[in-house]
Amino acid sequence: MRLSIVIVAFGGDLSPLLDELAAQRQPGDEVIVVDNAPRGDAMHPVVDRRIDLHHNPGFGAAANEGARVAAGDAVVLLNPDAVPAPGCLDALRHPPAGWDAWMAAVMLADGEHINSGGGIAHFLGFAWAGALGEPASALPAGAAPVGFLSGACLAVRLDVWRELGGMPDHYFLYHEDVDLSHRLRLAGHRFGVLPAARVLHDYEFGKGSYKWRYLERNRWATVLRSYPPALVAVVLPAMLACEPVLLVVALAAGWGRAKLQSWWDVLRWLPALPGERRAVQSTRRVGAREFAGALVAELDSPQFGAYGRNPAVRALLRLYWAGALALVRR
Template identity: 30%
Template sequence: MDAARALAIVVVNYASAGLLAENLVATADAVPDARIVVVDNRSSAEERALVESLCTAQGWHLVAMHDNAGFGGGVNAGAAAAFDELGATDILLLNPDARIDARSVALLADATADGMTVASPRVEDVAGRTWFAGMDVYLDDGSMGGPRRRDREPDARRLPWLSGACLWIPKDVWALVGGFHDAYFLYWEDVDISVRAARAGARLRVVDDALAVHDEGATHRSDAQRPEAKSELYYYYNIRNRLLFAALLLDPADARAWSRSAWRNAWQVLLRGGRRQFVRPLAPLRAAWRGVRDGRRLLAQAGSPTGPAV
């Protein structure tokens, strides 16, 4: 990495001190020149004490939030600390349940050297399966697809986006887009900032030779849950925020199409948790109903003179 550049790794934590000790310590050891910023969205006094102790022992910069500002709000607070207090020129967002090695960080640094490229590594799960290698959201119906779908539907209207699980953003791009939109709270913030960055002139790039490992869902899964199980929080915000994205960034015709396909897309989100959950379906179906209801309300508000109430 160019000596004139300074990297800060920003991690937003919520009740995940154990994951920080497991993953962020390994990443920090691999990239000793990086500043480490931990944003602790408040969950409990006990968790705060654990995070404070870990940050003190490791020499990390702690941003202690007074409440839970969500992922976007947490990233914005961490980025402010990284850029304004620590003198970073670039930030690398990393989930508490993810880790990355020195070689991959160097590859991301090379890919973003022009200051106007936002980059993600290829991301694998703990079993070595590809979890992220580029993704698109399709404008006709709001569905998602990876690289293989691009080959099948080369003429489809789509918007590429990069995963916030491990995402490199230069300071110039951050300033250009104004950071994350904190109305999402959880999920879809990375889709939103990717699209806004691309529309503002930044390039989006997946660096295939760089690799991060991500234990998806570890931050929102109890020890008793099966690995594929998802929380009501996961379902609700994934379903609601698809429609919030449409309200904020799409033209009225596409937004209406997304509203019509809301239940079909909600069902696809529910299936990410496996079919066995439908033995007791109340929780996932309740989350889906609330997500569609609240998302459609935001779409309706987008047509008002003041826009969506977010």
């Protein structure tokens, strides 16, 4: 399998990543760098094509630019701060039969602990890195399905990427990988994690309050775009009911302004969302029940802290989701 490796950069030193790619690439592979903040410096000899955008359209739009010129069998999106461990590319060439997309196991920089063993998607649209901080032994023994593919290192067959239109190019940052994974599932494509393929990721969750603005805005957009009709109908009341609570949480945590900005963003987005939803739903090949099977009710991410561990919150979410699934099955 020929890999088209697309790296979205924002300046910075790509040498550790590119040196490792030079050691692992095979004939037919290609390396495409899309730089949202080019500095005019010489590029590493392993790079086959460099696209300097001279502005910052965001991660998804830049990834789409790179994939547009790809010629391999699969597009591999690789974060600039994710370095493939030895043997990673070879493992990525051999997904299970029937899989149209897959991800590497994303490890923390020490290589001994997990950054993401596969994304976990909550029915309210929240999404987080699975098995964060756990030892490498917690990874599955072989290929396994996941809730969503981590954008730190994900691969999609090129024809499927183009069938679905790639990533949402207007999200700017965050949740693009969740949206793409939901659309893959909606269209009947199978995907998961390949634990034999590993990348070392220099991961830090905190990026300032602006990150919460994009996470919340794009969470809403992803649910409204990708959930099948019956699922939207049963999930939307819970999402609306949670918003006042989330605002209180945001204010207490210091990102209340970002939460309010996300509301304004969604309101401005509403006129365009019906058209986006029609385009996404036109690819639907699975029903709401099958789609919902990949979503969870518990908020088990460390990022939710005491709120996610609260017994009353957990019981309420499980009860609501059980009722929602019962309605969907009807």
